[in-house]
Amino acid sequence: MSRTRMIAYSAGSLAAALSYQCFGTYVQFFYIDVLKLAAGWVGVAMVVYGIWNAFNDPLAGQISDRTRTRWGRRIPYIAFGTLPLILCFILVWTPPFRTERGQALWLFVYFFLIIHLFDTLWTFVILNWTALFPEMFPDLRQRAEVSGWRQFFSIPGLILGIALPPMVYGSLGWPWMGIIFGLITGIFLYISLWGSREHPEFQRDEPLSFREALRATLANRAFRLFLVANLCIQFTFVMLTATTPFYAKYVLGLGDAETSAMLGAVFVTALPFLYLWTKVAQRFGSRQALLAALGLFAVALLPFLAIRDFRGAIAATTGMGAGLAGLLMLTDLLIADVVDEDELGTGVRREGMYFGMNGFVIRFAVSIQSLILTQTLRASGYVPDLPSQPGSVLLGLRLLMTAVPIIALAIAFLATRAYPLHGDRLVQVKARVMRLHEEKRAGRVPRPAR
Template structure:
């Protein structure tokens, strides 16, 4: 398809693909096993607070402290992956040897042997310990996996091809990890549901491990931790992008965490089937909408413009949740949100790869681990923000999981939680992205310069 916009035009050099379609699919398929546990943990508040009766203020405080801990370990893990030297490479060992422990910890996270009524301190302790251990292990695996993307797939064509596959796989994983847990928990129990998901995720991850490879990496001019940290924090494009993505994860995280409460207390519908239906509608729609976003919108608007439009549509799509009273009305709203969600997820990894390419020109190194680690450091703060908003809303509305009948204000409280915070986050992200510099002619210049640099290196 021909387009006159320069934002999405690929460079004229470095066009030879280095990977096969099979390698791209196997790499993308691993995203299925990484996404399911990460998204299922969105139901931890529902599991620990509504199911096990943990004090909601305690839970919100624990998740805030955890988010700060996780923010600190992300850049450290990314830095270590950049400097790791093994016979398997820098990134691959984190995936190969870290995935199984991470999935076991995920199963244990939903296997709490205590309850908040009789053993609140023990339950709180178990929650914090398991959450910290799981997140540390899963961060190492996820950082290693994502850091391989700009290394394995070097051309713009390869990256967009694998990004499309990753997004398609991710949509299915989102459907499983966000839409099915309430339904399966009602049928099998939360614990069995988690262990089933852990087994499915293990199959998906290890089916793709054999396709991973790394390129020789120069050991020249390796940066120390604080020097690398400073270099990353002075990269304007990176700071703008991750700030916007933090607002994205705040918006989507609020929706995921609050949907079960919204269905039960705002719509007055018991059981997990309705929550599953609403979330499934969103993700099925997102999957169907990937093609028009990729084919008609992204080539014309480029990565930045695509993300800005998607955030704007996200804000508009969520307004009806404050007004609808029926499951049908909520379903129509989540379908609209799904159409916007497709645009949000389409360009995320491609845009981050552009930032890493720009840094390679600046620093002379491929520091993908540090960048994905720092991205995790900043975006993880969205979890703390979500937890604090959840705690404030539940306190203000009088929600108490131990009450058989909740105060009338609870219904409006969760309507507020599902609309005002995510809409605000989406609009802020849209405004922040207006300052993102890697677009249009400047982005093409970066791609061309890097292609020429790699061509010269290949000739030596």
């Protein structure tokens, strides 16, 4: 595949990151603070949403794996789901009901329905776009390069989805923010669609039932170890993101602009290191590269035990960027190898179920992080809005920025060390998969016993 199409496919990362970060960061603020919908009602809707958000990933993955059309298994969901996704994203920010007109109940119903519809469409479109990655790029060299390009687009999407909305809705209003961001999302998804392709021989595979698919997925030892590592990595991300505003305000005494600069420095620094990690993965393998990234990121957190000012914070967060780049791009390489090995046992390409189950498991990272953060604040004596917090709170925040994520990274390191798809075994898997694909293209592959 040409580099142009590889880059085009990767552009979908900007759409995925921009739309979901904007939604996740601002939707509750918009409905509670701007539209004055009762926070309790929003909380109820978000609890149900959280449950649906977890379970719809494996469901969408299994449906995708079983889809058979003349356009392929994944591409139809992207091609025909993108426009409804854009419209739904816009509708999130343009509700027709207002509490001041006595329509609070209708606004709640609208909010409940629209967030579930948005998440369902987002899952089907983005999961299928993600599931194309292992199929389109079968060898490590291509996978490492494309994973680097994906994160090259994803990081600006993250920054724009978090930092840009206040400037847009502050000057143009919330509806125009929805329209502008929705159009950007659509443009990059359609660019990605142009760069996407499927192999028709995989549609001839006889799909597994949901029970068979779930059993085979959870029985995969390499996948279970990957889930442990990835859950810990995602937990580290959300813990640091959630703790940073408290740490910046109370430990360092920084304002909002300086806090944004802290977060921005991490992502900006990560961009140039994507190329380096691509080369490391191609040279030493994805498992070895991930082990190095985990160690580097853990070491980069240690300065947060001691820094006391903005200059130190920028230096520390800049150091985090090098390891962050590796963590962002390398996990997809490991799960792609898992999918390859699974095909040897089941005879079927099942990217949808694997990416769906991964999405299901990593949702728990937010719940675990929230529990640890809130209980640490409570136990340490945190009092909201005090200009200065007691020393016990400051110590707790330093530990949340260092010890807690470092423990999670250590668990991820051990799980990655035990991950079996590397070295000679991985070489053998790749060779057998190549032969299997040649047989599938020739139309002479029996279904393996299950």
